[in-house]
Amino acid sequence: MKSFMDGDFLLxxxxxxxxxxxxxxxxxxxxxxxxxSPEMLAHDTKFENLTQAWLYGDHYKWRAMRTLxxxxxxxxxxxxxxxxxxxxxxxxPYTMRNPLYHWTHLELQRYFNISETLSSDNAIQIYNRAxxxxxxxxxxxxxxxxxxxxEFLCTTExxxxxxxxxxxxxxxxxKTKVSTAFxxxxxxxxxxxxxxxxxxxxxxxxxxxxxxFATLCDALEKRIAYxxxxxxxxxxxxxxxxxxxxxxxxxxxxxxxxxxxxxxxxNNEMDSFKCAILMFLSRKYHEYGWVQxxxxxxLRNNNNRMLAQLGPDTGWDSIGDWQQAEALSKFxxxxxxxxxxxxxxxxxxxxxxxxMMASMIGxxxxxxxxxxxxxxxxxxxxxxxxxxxxxxxxxxxxGLLSCFIGMxxxxxxxxxxxxxxxxxxxxxNLIGRDxxxxxxxxxxxxxxxxxxxxxxxxxxxxxxx
Ligand SMILES: O=C(O)[C@@H](O)[C@H](O)[C@H](O)C(=O)CO
Numbered sequence: 001m002k003s004f005m006d007g008d009f010l011l012x013x014x015x016x017x018x019x020x021x022x023x024x025x026x027x028x029x030x031x032x033x034x035x036x037s038p039e040m041l042a043h044d045t046k047f048e049n050l051t052q053a054w055l056y057g058d059h060y061k062w063r064a065m066r067t068l069x070x071x072x073x074x075x076x077x078x079x080x081x082x083x084x085x086x087x088x089x090x091x092x093p094y095t096m097r098n099p100l101y102h103w104t105h106l107e108l109q110r111y112f113n114i115s116e117t118l119s120s121d122n123a124i125q126i127y128n129r130a131x132x133x134x135x136x137x138x139x140x141x142x143x144x145x146x147x148x149x150x151e152f153l154c155t156t157e158x159x160x161x162x163x164x165x166x167x168x169x170x171x172x173x174x175k176t177k178v179s180t181a182f183x184x185x186x187x188x189x190x191x192x193x194x195x196x197x198x199x200x201x202x203x204x205x206x207x208x209x210x211x212x213f214a215t216l217c218d219a220l221e222k223r224i225a226y227x228x229x230x231x232x233x234x235x236x237x238x239x240x241x242x243x244x245x246x247x248x249x250x251x252x253x254x255x256x257x258x259x260x261x262x263x264x265x266x267n268n269e270m271d272s273f274k275c276a277i278l279m280f281l282s283r284k285y286h287e288y289g290w291v292q293x294x295x296x297x298x299l300r301n302n303n304n305r306m307l308a309q310l311g312p313d314t315g316w317d318s319i320g321d322w323q324q325a326e327a328l329s330k331f332x333x334x335x336x337x338x339x340x341x342x343x344x345x346x347x348x349x350x351x352x353x354x355x356m357m358a359s360m361i362g363x364x365x366x367x368x369x370x371x372x373x374x375x376x377x378x379x380x381x382x383x384x385x386x387x388x389x390x391x392x393x394x395x396x397x398x399g400l401l402s403c404f405i406g407m408x409x410x411x412x413x414x415x416x417x418x419x420x421x422x423x424x425x426x427x428x429n430l431i432g433r434d435x436x437x438x439x440x441x442x443x444x445x446x447x448x449x450x451x452x453x454x455x456x457x458x459x460x461x462x463x464x465x
Pocket of ligand 1: 035313
């Protein structure tokens with residue numbers, strides 16, 4: 001019987017172990033999508049305690065604590081950091097079978113060499129032991145990244161961002177290359193309450209007076225050029241679904257003028273605007289040689305009361321069930337038809353769409369670039385063992401797992417990088433299981449190279465790092 005989370009954690013047989021320990025484990029990390037703070041990296045911010053490093057910003061943990069009945073005071077409220085940690089320690093045993101249980105103990109092991117399981121019983125001891133580490137060398141924001149052998153990481157910024165922290169990092173001696181992803185969502189959601197105010201910000205930072213669809217595009221292009229100058233080569237979008245509707249520029253200006261006049265717009269006007277702005281952006285990404293990502297299907301901000309209290313990305317989102325395939329196909333086809341489709345990564349949040357996504361990418365992998373269009377790793381509610389296995393099985397069954405660019409943390413926590421280890425163990429076990437069952441040859445050399453490609457080489461080549 002295996003011990004809990006021992007050295008062969010998630011590795012069921014000898015082949016899984018060989019693939020992980022001898023091939024995947026020591027590959028550097030390329031984390032091409034996350035929400036880490038570039039400011040904290042630029043300043044190499046140290047953490048006063050484990051609560052700040054582990055619980056601040058992590059809405060995965062917040063949802064678990066709320067489900068257990070922990071008061072918001074001890075989550076995002078005014079309780080002391082130690083009190084918040086004690087509530088998290090109380091919660092952890094109740095997260096068994098949720099990925100948080102594995103991530104929590106993997107992180108305690110990898111950063112703090114703590115192998116005990118966390119609970120209320122040992123909360124204070126573990127808190128103090130971890131804090132002693134955090135006070136030491138190599139445990140600032142940069143050190144935590146360096147410890148995990150991270151070669152490249154990509155944060156996510158709005159087009160109005162100055163990128164001053166990325167510029168600081170580029171001029172520093174920090175070994176990890178820190179880039180940014182251009183995330184223009186606020187310019188896309190034309191119906192959003194703050195849309196017009198946002199256009200004023202965009203106008204200010206771009207130097208373009210935005211009074212029409214064309215000038216909005218000019219402003220965005222100026223920011224794409226600015227981001228490009230500062231090393232950005234990736235864009236990202238969080239959408240309920242893709243948009244594809246017929247539009248005329250005149251109508252788009254009508255939509256904008258209605259928003260400037262605080263008038264409501266129809267659903268069709270909304271969709272036409274979003275299709276048009278996304279089409280413009282994608283064409284520009286292609287022109288600049290960028291990679292574009294589309295995170296599709298999240299049903300965001302479901303709890304108005306808590307949104308008003310805490311804002312977005314605080315744990316009140318869930319899996320949506322929009323139809324995805326037709327609009328996505330037509331959008332990508334329109335770009336492909338005019339040779340304007342850049343490298344693209346599509347992510348689904350509803351597991352129902354796994355096979356659809358795995359088949360969709362084959363429509364536009366035209367042989368021009370190896371793995372040009374990618375089915376992204378299990379995202380958000382799917383970035384756990386079951387979700388990752390299902391995503392990789394769908395990709396294996398319908399596409400080519402060997403061309404997959406693998407894992408990303410999508411995290412706001414500097415302690416999340418063992419999630420790459422978690423992914424690599426799951427990947428190696430999937431393949432090791434097939435070898436043990438006689439479904440794959442005992443060619444650990446070939447399959448070892450495959451797991452190294454999925455863990456690192458494919459992403460390095462895909463993003464030209
Ligand atoms: O990029 C997104 O929109 C989501 O990943 C979002 O940031 C979410 O809060 C998240 O971090 C899920 O892992």
